[in-house]
Amino acid sequence: xxxxxxxxVVNLDGRPRYIHSGWFLISTANLxxxxxxxxxxxxxxAAPFPRDRGEA
Amino acid sequence: xxxxxxxxxxRDRGVAAFPPDRLLPDTQPVYVxxxxxxxxxxxxxxFAVVLASGAVIALAGPAWWHTSSVGHYVNSVHLWGTELFxxxxxxxxxxxxxxxxxxxxxxxxxxxxxxxxxxxIATAFTGYLTQQNFDSQWIGTQAKDGLNASxxxxxxxxxxxxxxxxxxxxxxxxVVALLIGGHILLVRRRGVAPPL
Numbered sequence: 643x644x645x646x647x648x649x650x651v652v653n654l655d656g657r658p659r660y661i662h663s664g665w666f667l668i669s670t671a672n673l674x675x676x677x678x679x680x681x682x683x684x685x686x687x688a689a690p691f692p693r694d695r696g697e698a
Numbered sequence: 699x700x701x702x703x704x705x706x707x708x709r710d711r712g713v714a715a716f717p718p719d720r721l722l723p724d725t726q727p728v729y730v731x732x733x734x735x736x737x738x739x740x741x742x743x744x745f746a747v748v749l750a751s752g753a754v755i756a757l758a759g760p761a762w763w764h765t766s767s768v769g770h771y772v773n774s775v776h777l778w779g780t781e782l783f784x785x786x787x788x789x790x791x792x793x794x795x796x797x798x799x800x801x802x803x804x805x806x807x808x809x810x811x812x813x814x815x816x817x818x819i820a821t822a823f824t825g826y827l828t829q830q831n832f833d834s835q836w837i838g839t840q841a842k843d844g845l846n847a848s849x850x851x852x853x854x855x856x857x858x859x860x861x862x863x864x865x866x867x868x869x870x871x872x873v874v875a876l877l878i879g880g881h882i883l884l885v886r887r888r889g890v891a892p893p894l
Contacts, residue, residue, distance in 0.1 A: 675785070683789050686733035693731060 721886055730890050737790035738885075744783035745878065749871065751776040756867050760830060780822055787815060799891035807884040807891075814877040821874055824866035827856055838862075 659670040701707045763769035800808035827834050838856045
């Protein structure tokens with residue numbers, strides 16, 4: 643079910659897509675992963691960490 | 699008093715380096731209460747999933763993982779576990795780099811982590827070479843010239859499927875697991891690196 647939903651959004655069974663500009667060439671999938679890592683890194687720095695209620 | 703036997707001396711040194719409350723602490727410094735400190739253990743959890751799914755794949759064999767639906771599923775767990783392993787490890791690496799985590803006599807902790815990362819790339823690479831599909835053939839034929847030029851071709855032949863499989867399922871995971879174990883022991887010994 644989930645695979646079908648994801649497949650409906652992104653065709654994972656076709657030819658890979660690339661972003662190409664001059665000397666810069668990267669697959670869309672790799673770029674998505676790198677951007678996701680940067681976003682998670684920023685969130686890990688900025689997001690508040692849950693604390694026990696007893697803590698000050 | 700120094701122990702008279704070699705086993706006793708090893709025990710004494712082990713206990714001196716890793717007292718039980720340092721080896722298995724039940725509290726951590728207050729600065730550890732941050733999401734950026736979670737990614738080391740997330741990397742470990744993903745590594746456990748990769749090892750467990752890899753063990754199932756190794757036991758059942760290629761005819762199973764290539765043809766059955768459960769085999770496809772476990773094979774996918776192995777792949778996506780690896781994706782998450784690297785995802786978490788890179789965020790962990792960035793966090794430790796920007797807090798200069800080699801401070802406070804933690805250079806060896808940093809080095810074992812960095813070498814684990816590099817060897818994990820080699821382990822994943824040999825995994826791609828043992829998929830037994832056109833993708834692995836393409837990767838192998840593209841990589842051989844570069845590796846031969848580096849001088850390792852005589853010992854590490856990417857077109858030798860049996861050799862790459864053995865590197866992937868035995869030699870490299872064993873070294874990576876030992877390095878990660880040493881990395882964790884060093885974290886216990888020196889403590890979690892404080893933020894800048």
